[in-house]
Amino acid sequence: MPAPDADAASRTSINPRLSDGGSPRATPPAPEALAQQVRAGDRAALSRAITLVESTRAGDRSRAQALLEACRPAAGTGTVRVAITGVPGAGKSTFLETLGAQLLGEDPERCLAVLAIDPSSTRSGGSILGDKTRMGELASHRRAFVRPSPTAGTLGGVARRTRESILLCEAAGYDTIFVETVGVGQAEVEVHAMTDVFLLLALAGAGDRLQAVKRGVVEMADLVAVNKADSGRAEAAENARAEYENALRLFPLPETGERPPVLTCSARTGAGVAEVWQAVQRLLERSHAQGLFEKKRRRQARRWLRRAAEERLRDAFFGNETVEDTLPDLEDAVEQGDLSAAAAAERLLEAWQRADAPDP
Numbered sequence: 001m002p003a004p005d006a007d008a009a010s011r012t013s014i015n016p017r018l019s020d021g022g023s024p025r026a027t028p029p030a031p032e033a034l035a036q037q038v039r040a041g042d043r044a045a046l047s048r049a050i051t052l053v054e055s056t057r058a059g060d061r062s063r064a065q066a067l068l069e070a071c072r073p074a075a076g077t078g079t080v081r082v083a084i085t086g087v088p089g090a091g092k093s094t095f096l097e098t099l100g101a102q103l104l105g106e107d108p109e110r111c112l113a114v115l116a117i118d119p120s121s122t123r124s125g126g127s128i129l130g131d132k133t134r135m136g137e138l139a140s141h142r143r144a145f146v147r148p149s150p151t152a153g154t155l156g157g158v159a160r161r162t163r164e165s166i167l168l169c170e171a172a173g174y175d176t177i178f179v180e181t182v183g184v185g186q187a188e189v190e191v192h193a194m195t196d197v198f199l200l201l202a203l204a205g206a207g208d209r210l211q212a213v214k215r216g217v218v219e220m221a222d223l224v225a226v227n228k229a230d231s232g233r234a235e236a237a238e239n240a241r242a243e244y245e246n247a248l249r250l251f252p253l254p255e256t257g258e259r260p261p262v263l264t265c266s267a268r269t270g271a272g273v274a275e276v277w278q279a280v281q282r283l284l285e286r287s288h289a290q291g292l293f294e295k296k297r298r299r300q301a302r303r304w305l306r307r308a309a310e311e312r313l314r315d316a317f318f319g320n321e322t323v324e325d326t327l328p329d330l331e332d333a334v335e336q337g338d339l340s341a342a343a344a345a346e347r348l349l350e351a352w353q354r355a356d357a358p359d360p
């Protein structure tokens, strides 16, 4: 777990629209009390709440559930959830730092949260730290909350918690939620299913584009922005823009009936960043006007139920004593080639069904 960004200075610097939630305590508060602090906009409480929902300890699950239930009524309305994806180094964090400063500057009411998921961090070691420094200004702004989460090998695992973290941020009064994610398969699909707008931050170069098409990221994009259109790269960026536009023609029209816009920008100089946000706003206005915004969120909620059920089932299955006892021998048998994986899975399921019903 990363250290929560509950530095002393930010403990009580909270959403100005809301009252002070009180100072953090040494012992973990009851979930209801924690929820109250979160809903009061207490940033340190929000950090602790996210740590709780991210926890994989079985004992934390019911506390996390109670917390989420208590926060749920305060979440969701009037908020926008934007996914920002792209290869490591595309400039996502820099883009959010630049855009964040603009958004917070122009609207004194806006409260902005960034949830950064980074599956590569365990290998490369440094990108989470990189995100922290890249978004330094944002992270220290009193109306912003930045939370990097390394996935620590369980790809998609933290992404699952991200939906719950979004909910917690919204309950704490953050109205604009960004989810920064590296363009890798499953996590991408998960994040797509929990956000209103999916922005692909691309780079000039055929390699980047072909990879993005291959991974299915272009297909999911509501909007593409070719970043680093600066210092002599403006023309290359413009070419890439045109090529992305072509690539997008390969896919069926989105529900809105309009092709995703493709723009260029420079997160470093800020050029074009406001235009990218304007395009996001236009997309949102259109989907609200067409009734698609609510429809999509309802659809996402339905999907979430299934995902949650799947997860519980998996936990119950692999956490079951009989399954735990039976699994190693079956794994050996499969490894030796004495048994097919399918047959072993069948036996495992039978063993599970014979065992006492697991306590969920």
Ligand SMILES: Nc1nc2c(ncn2[C@@H]2O[C@H](COP(=O)(O)OP(=O)(O)O)[C@@H](O)[C@H]2O)c(=O)[nH]1
Residues within 6 Å of the ligand: 086, 087, 088, 089, 090, 091, 092, 093, 094, 095, 130, 131, 134, 227, 228, 229, 230, 231, 265, 266, 267, 268, 269
């Ligand atoms: N020239 C240029 N460099 C940029 C731009 N945006 C980001 N970078 C640089 O690209 C590197 C990766 O940026 P970062 O925001 O960490 O990328 P992320 O991995 O997508 O979050 C950093 O060295 C940034 O300074 C840009 O618009 N122009």
Ligand SMILES: [Mg+2]
Residues within 6 Å of the ligand: 092, 093, 094, 130, 131, 134, 180
């Ligand atoms: Mg980053």
